Amino acid sequence: MGSHSHSKRRRFFLTGGVGLAGLVMGAVRSLRGQTTAPAVPAPPRDLLAYGQPSPFDDTIRRAPGRATSVADTALMTPLQDLDGIITPSGLHFLMDHVKGIPDLDPKKHRLLMHGMVDRPLEFTLDEIKRLPSVSRVHFLECNANSRPLRGPNGESVQLVHGRTSCSEWTGVLLSVLLKECGVQKGASWIVAEGDESNKYTMSIPLPKAMDDTLVAYAQNGEPVRPHQGYPLRLVVPGWEAIRAVKWLTRINVVDRPYMAWHESGNNADTRPDGKGLWYRFELGPKSVITRPSGGQRLPGHGFHEITGLAWSGGGAVRRVDVSTDGGKTYKEAELQQPVLRHAHTRFRFPWKWNGEEAVLQSRCTDERGEVQPTILEAAKNLGVTPEYFFDADHFNGIQPWKVNRDGSIQNAIL
Amino acid sequence: MEAFRTRFSKLLTATIALSASVTALAQGPTYQLGRVPSQEEIKARDTAISPDGKELPPGRGTAKEGETVYVEKCRSCHGPNATGSSLHRGLVPLGNAKPVKIPFSLVPYATTVWDFINRAMPQTKPGSLTPDEVYAVTAYVLYRNDVITETDVLDATSLPKVRMPNRDNFLPAQPEWKPKAKRPFGYYP
Numbered sequence: 001m002g003s004h005s006h007s008k009r010r011r012f013f014l015t016g017g018v019g020l021a022g023l024v025m026g027a028v029r030s031l032r033g034q035t036t037a038p039a040v041p042a043p044p045r046d047l048l049a050y051g052q053p054s055p056f057d058d059t060i061r062r063a064p065g066r067a068t069s070v071a072d073t074a075l076m077t078p079l080q081d082l083d084g085i086i087t088p089s090g091l092h093f094l095m096d097h098v099k100g101i102p103d104l105d106p107k108k109h110r111l112l113m114h115g116m117v118d119r120p121l122e123f124t125l126d127e128i129k130r131l132p133s134v135s136r137v138h139f140l141e142c143n144a145n146s147r148p149l150r151g152p153n154g155e156s157v158q159l160v161h162g163r164t165s166c167s168e169w170t171g172v173l174l175s176v177l178l179k180e181c182g183v184q185k186g187a188s189w190i191v192a193e194g195d196e197s198n199k200y201t202m203s204i205p206l207p208k209a210m211d212d213t214l215v216a217y218a219q220n221g222e223p224v225r226p227h228q229g230y231p232l233r234l235v236v237p238g239w240e241a242i243r244a245v246k247w248l249t250r251i252n253v254v255d256r257p258y259m260a261w262h263e264s265g266n267n268a269d270t271r272p273d274g275k276g277l278w279y280r281f282e283l284g285p286k287s288v289i290t291r292p293s294g295g296q297r298l299p300g301h302g303f304h305e306i307t308g309l310a311w312s313g314g315g316a317v318r319r320v321d322v323s324t325d326g327g328k329t330y331k332e333a334e335l336q337q338p339v340l341r342h343a344h345t346r347f348r349f350p351w352k353w354n355g356e357e358a359v360l361q362s363r364c365t366d367e368r369g370e371v372q373p374t375i376l377e378a379a380k381n382l383g384v385t386p387e388y389f390f391d392a393d394h395f396n397g398i399q400p401w402k403v404n405r406d407g408s409i410q411n412a413i414l
Numbered sequence: 415m416e417a418f419r420t421r422f423s424k425l426l427t428a429t430i431a432l433s434a435s436v437t438a439l440a441q442g443p444t445y446q447l448g449r450v451p452s453q454e455e456i457k458a459r460d461t462a463i464s465p466d467g468k469e470l471p472p473g474r475g476t477a478k479e480g481e482t483v484y485v486e487k488c489r490s491c492h493g494p495n496a497t498g499s500s501l502h503r504g505l506v507p508l509g510n511a512k513p514v515k516i517p518f519s520l521v522p523y524a525t526t527v528w529d530f531i532n533r534a535m536p537q538t539k540p541g542s543l544t545p546d547e548v549y550a551v552t553a554y555v556l557y558r559n560d561v562i563t564e565t566d567v568l569d570a571t572s573l574p575k576v577r578m579p580n581r582d583n584f585l586p587a588q589p590e591w592k593p594k595a596k597r598p599f600g601y602y603p
Contacts, residue, residue, distance in 0.1 A: 113448075114456045121448035122455075131445055180443045191462055198534030199541075201462055205591050212593075250459060258464050259523050261530035268520035268584075276520050276584040281591055284602055315594060368596055394602050 057081075062091055065159050076162025079290045079309065085137070085336075085344040087165035089220045094227050095142055095163070095241075097262065102196045102247055106223075106231040109195070111177075111215070115253035118182030125231050129217060131172045136214065136237070137343040139166040139311045141283050143240035143267060143393040148375060148386070148413045155411050157293040161399070164311070166344035169235045171216035174209050178253070183210075187253045191260075192234050195249035202243050203257035204236060208281070212237050212342075215248060237342035238313035239281045240394070242267050269393050272384045282313035284396035285372045287320050287347070287364035298353060298407035306333075306349040312366035317345040319365045324351060326359030326400055326412075327374065333362065341367075353403065359412055361400040374398045375413055386414055463529040467574030470528070474569040475550025477557035483547045484554050487536050496558055522584055524561070524568075524576035528552045549573070 053060065060082075062075035073096040077087055087093075106125045114120035145163035178190075183206070190209045194200040204213065214235040216224060224230045229246030236243040242262060257263070257279065268278040287310035292298055306324075310317045316339055321330035336346040347362065364372040375397040379386045389395040402412035463469050484496070521527060532548045534540050543551070553568045562568070562576060 112451060112456070112459055114451070114460065119443065120451055120456055122451045123448045127447045130447060180445060180448065182443070193462065197537070197540045198530075199461070201529075201533070207593075208591060252460065252462065254464065256464060258462055258529075259521075259526050260462065261521070261526055261534075264523075264526055265521040270520065271585070274583060276522070276580055278520070278584065280602065282597055284597065314597070368594060370596065396602075 060091070062094065063158055063162070065162065074163070076158050077165045078158045079162055079164075079288070080157050080293050080296065082290070083346075085166050085309070085338075085340075085346050086220060087167060087344075089167065089222070089225050089228065092140075092165040092167060092219075092225070092228055093142065093163050096227075097198070097200065097266075100197060101227050103226050104195060104231060104247060109231050109249065111232060111248060112250045113177060113181050113253070114250075115191075116184040116187035116255065117178075117253050118184060119180070121177075121181050123177070125217065128172055128177075128215065128232070131176055133170055133172055134214070135168055135170040135218075136212075136235075137166065137168045137338075137340050138214075138235055138237045139164055139342060139344050140235070140241040140244055141165075141286075141311070143242055143280070143283070146286065146288075146395050146397070146399070147391070148389055148395070148397070149411060156295040157288060157290050157399075160294070160411065161288045163241075164309075164344070166309075166311070167219045168221065169214055169216040169233075170218035170221075171214045171232075171235070174213040174215050174234070174251075175211070177215060177251075178210060181253070183253055186255055188255050189253075189257050191252040191254055191258045192245040192248060193250040193252070194229070194245045195247040200245060200247075200262055201258065201260035202245050202263055203254075203260065203279075204243055205281075206253075208236060208239070238283060238315070240267075240283055240313075243281070267393070272382065272388060280394055283311075284394065285312040285314060285317070285364040285366040285370045286310065286396040287317075287362040287372060288399045289322070289360050289362050289401060292360065292403065292409050293401050294409055294411045296409050298403060298409070300407070301353050301355045303350070303352050306351045306360060308347055308362050309344045310335075310347055310362070310364040311342070311344050312364060312368075312370070313342065314370055315367040316341045316343075317364055318367050318369070320345075320347040321363045321365075322347070322349040323361050323363070324358050327361055327363075327398070330363060355405065357405060358403040359400045360403065361398050363398055372396055372398055461529075461533060463525045463532070465523040465525050465574065467525050467570060470525070470570035470573060471545045472570060473545030473549050474567055475546050475548070475553050476567055477550075477553040477562070477564045479546075480550035480552070480554025480557070483543075483551050487543070487547075488551065491537065496555075520580070522578055522581045524552065524556060524573050524578060527555060528568075528573055531555075 060078055062077060065074040065076045075094040077091050077093040109125055111123045111128065142163035146161050188206050189203050190206060192202050192204060216233050216235045217231060218224060219228055224233050232248040234245040234248050264278050268276050271277055287308060289306055289308035291307050292304060298304060306322055310320045317335065320333045320335060322333045323330045333347040333349040336348060339345050373381065375386045375389065378397050379388065400412040401409050403409050528548055531551055532543065535543065549568045553562060553566060556562045556576065557564050561578065
């Protein structure tokens with residue numbers, strides 16, 4: 001099923017791309033007045049049936065990042081090229097742990113719920129869509145996002161911080177499905193399983209499953225994309241995205257965590273005191289300036305709006321402060337509405353560049369009052385050197401970007 | 415083992431107390447949707463293995479038998495000496511001067527190894543190994559990491575009793591999670 005339909009799709013995109021490029025060139029020629037207005041060929045209907053970005057923007061692409069383990073494929077979201085708070089579905093970051101994306105038939109897909117419940121139930125996709133649904137804007141962030149200086153030169157916001165994306169997810173609250181099954185006394189965790197080749201498995205405490213966890217069938221208004229878990233994906237708001245099981249097919253209600261490979265060995269950390277760390281859930285308050293940012297070059301002196309994203313696993317972003325002098329002084333940035341819980345929040349800050357060296361950085365405070373630390377503060381808190389975070393998860397340190405006199409911008413975290 | 419049991423039962427008590435309020439909300443079905451699956455259907459799909467191994471199927475295997483399976487079904491990816499990729503990571507004790515993430519040393523239970531081999535290996539045909547083959551290959555991997563000896567027999571009874579080197583060297587999980595609560599110190603930067 002997979003390879004045939006994929007190759008067909010690829011052909012479609014290729015011919016579509018050529019057609020559109022031809023159209024654009026035609027338009028340019030006629031603008032120059034070198035030819036009489038050409039008879040514009042009718043665009044291929046398939047192409048317009050699903051609109052594509054302008055070919056002038058064909059550099060706005062996910063980029064391969066350094067994989068966190070041998071088995072992974074990583075594609076990072078181009079945060080520097082995006083606006084607002086919603087990540088287009090096709091640009092949502094991707095960590096592929098199985099080297100293969102299943103293209104599941106929604107007619108055949110089933111969600112089985114069993115274990116410590118009064119009534120085990122199996123739902124079709126159509127049945128799930130008949131249940132009361134909600135739409136909620138939530139970010140998903142990989143627990144390994146933002147490791148300092150990641151990427152070939154550690155220079156770009158995409159390669160260092162591009163493992164976070166934000167979507168409007170539509171689906172049924174998991175609590176609705178669990179109540180249909182009747183959770184039994186003594187149950188305290190769920191184990192969620194995906195339908196890809198290695199049946200990815202994650203344990204989640206029942207209180208979170210009953211709180212705001214979502215069984216999503218739509219992302220940004222359309223069915224969840226195959227690379228994001230089509231046709232069903234778990235969304236666990238504010239928690240490390242390894243919990244957001246794609247291609248969701250089974251939920252087992254149990255009384256303990258199952259210590260599956262992807263939640264113990266493959267996603268655990270070693271603390272400096274030798275203790276192993278797993279089962280960390282919420283992501284800390286974080287923010288990053290996306291423009292101007294590493295690898296870009298300011299075209300000249302004068303006004304530049306500084307803008308970026310802030311988010312927190314602890315809920316809503318309360319405030320973002322911006323510094324243009326490397327953290328000596330901060331001023332509060334403007335938060336653009338909407339400011340939503342467990343969602344990317346866009347901040348803006350007016351700035352006039354005088355041509356001198358400057359270090360731009362932002363600091364997030366969330367609704368719990370937790371404040372994003374600098375890398376030195378984070379290291380002091382944990383009793384480690386900053387280098388510890390090069391291989392650690394859940395790093396949420398402040399990201400400084402240094403503006404040089406020639407306008408070039410580089411990562412200045414260390 | 416005792417220390418682990420005590421800690422686990424504490425953890426369990428905490429989670430039960432927490433979930434009491436949750437389960438109180440559980441009611442009869444409101445929407446009458448979904449199909450009731452048979453016990454056989456559930457059993458066929460209920461393959462995940464918990465740390466106490468209660469879901470383990472009958473079967474047995476040793477490292478010696480596992481080597482034969484390894485050569486036939488695993489070697490092409492993982493290499494002749496299992497140094498090809500993840501297996502090379504070994505079981506280096508935690509507490510290095512410069513900590514490095516070594517996944518195999520961060521696996522607290524042997525059931526985790528069995529479960530992942532059973533569900534995900536070999537990558538070209540996941541789920542195709544028989545229970546005997548999974549027990550044998552698990553034994554081979556653990557033997558190569560000096561966790562068990564070459565002749566130890568792994569089965570549903572002995573596997574959960576295998577002691578992974580760092581089992582007691584983990585910060586406890588966080589079942590005490592509550593909405594809007596602050597994150598516990600020490601777990602995060």
